[in-house]
Amino acid sequence: MNAITQPRPRPLRVAIAGLGAVGLRVAEALDAGIPGCELVAVAARDRPAAARRLQGLRYPVPVLEIGDLEPQADLVVECAPAALLPRIATPVLQHGKKLMVLSAGALLSAPQLVELARQHHGQIIVPTGALLGLDAVAAAAEGQIHAVRMVTRKPVKGLLGAPYLAEHGIDIAAITAPLRIFEGTAREAAIGFSANLNVAVALSLAGIGPDRTRLEIWADPALTLNTHSITVEADSARFSMTIENVPSDNPKTGRITALSVIAALRKLSAPLRVGT
Numbered sequence: 001m002n003a004i005t006q007p008r009p010r011p012l013r014v015a016i017a018g019l020g021a022v023g024l025r026v027a028e029a030l031d032a033g034i035p036g037c038e039l040v041a042v043a044a045r046d047r048p049a050a051a052r053r054l055q056g057l058r059y060p061v062p063v064l065e066i067g068d069l070e071p072q073a074d075l076v077v078e079c080a081p082a083a084l085l086p087r088i089a090t091p092v093l094q095h096g097k098k099l100m101v102l103s104a105g106a107l108l109s110a111p112q113l114v115e116l117a118r119q120h121h122g123q124i125i126v127p128t129g130a131l132l133g134l135d136a137v138a139a140a141a142e143g144q145i146h147a148v149r150m151v152t153r154k155p156v157k158g159l160l161g162a163p164y165l166a167e168h169g170i171d172i173a174a175i176t177a178p179l180r181i182f183e184g185t186a187r188e189a190a191i192g193f194s195a196n197l198n199v200a201v202a203l204s205l206a207g208i209g210p211d212r213t214r215l216e217i218w219a220d221p222a223l224t225l226n227t228h229s230i231t232v233e234a235d236s237a238r239f240s241m242t243i244e245n246v247p248s249d250n251p252k253t254g255r256i257t258a259l260s261v262i263a264a265l266r267k268l269s270a271p272l273r274v275g276t
């Protein structure tokens, strides 16, 4: 007797907005093959340079303007400077498609994007990125979480250029000992450290929100790894966890960030899915 075979579903067409440290690594992984996904296009600021960076791919894809990505794709991975998030996200969500967001901090100043996703049955996916344990935080949030704290320690060059430092006259270029440069909420960090602390916002969105998630940031001249330590107190569990990230080509961004995106893409259509 013949088994009834179902047609193989069409792969998800994936586009990448921003071809920097995260975007290029994700493009290479898609080109090498992530089951259920197909790289169809990228957007970059310097399109000829991006085309050169993509020359090594087995299946080169077009380099487009941000505004031209949506019609080509079912899912767009946003891995561009935070200020571009609304431009990248709006057409994707208006068409009920999926958007994977790395610039998670920028979601706080664009809450309309979540509403847009709701209205048009699209979805914003924030991967765990450079962090860990968002599965446990999200599970604990189904019960009652009393407190979430994070302490981030980064080498000086992982923090240089953050707007908070200039606004508060903090000069870390020549420090010789660890210096606490910030204590506040995830929402405040998203504004002052928009290219350095997306992880704090991702943590807050998984847990108790950006106004109750507390954060300290230290600049440490002796450090080589971007280090995030989290403690959670909830009615279901108490846990603490630390990740020490090897910086990527971009010293602000841990290498594991792109790998987290790749794992999240793989999970979208995997026959066995592990973790919340």
Ligand SMILES: NC(=O)C1=CN([C@@H]2O[C@H](COP(=O)(O)OP(=O)(O)OC[C@H]3O[C@@H](n4cnc5c(N)ncnc54)[C@H](O)[C@@H]3O)[C@@H](O)[C@H]2O)C=CC1
Pocket: 017, 018, 019, 020, 021, 022, 023, 043, 044, 045, 046, 066, 078, 079, 080, 081, 082, 084, 101, 102, 103, 104, 128, 129, 130, 131, 194, 195, 196, 198, 199, 202, 250, 252, 253, 254, 257
């Ligand atoms: N959620 C998380 O865990 C993490 C999030 N991030 C965030 O992810 C984003 C990407 O990070 P990286 O790849 O390290 O940054 P990057 O600076 O290496 O890459 C960003 C790319 O976007 C490009 N770009 C600039 N203007 C553009 C335009 N108009 N159109 C298309 N592309 C444009 C830049 O040329 C650059 O190649 C950043 O916002 C970063 O803060 C970074 C690390 C962890």
Ligand SMILES: O=C([O-])CC(=O)C(=O)O
Pocket: 130, 194, 195, 196, 197, 198, 199, 200, 226, 227, 245, 252, 253, 254, 255, 257
């Ligand atoms: O890679 C990291 O350590 C985290 C990071 O840059 C971010 O959250 O934006």
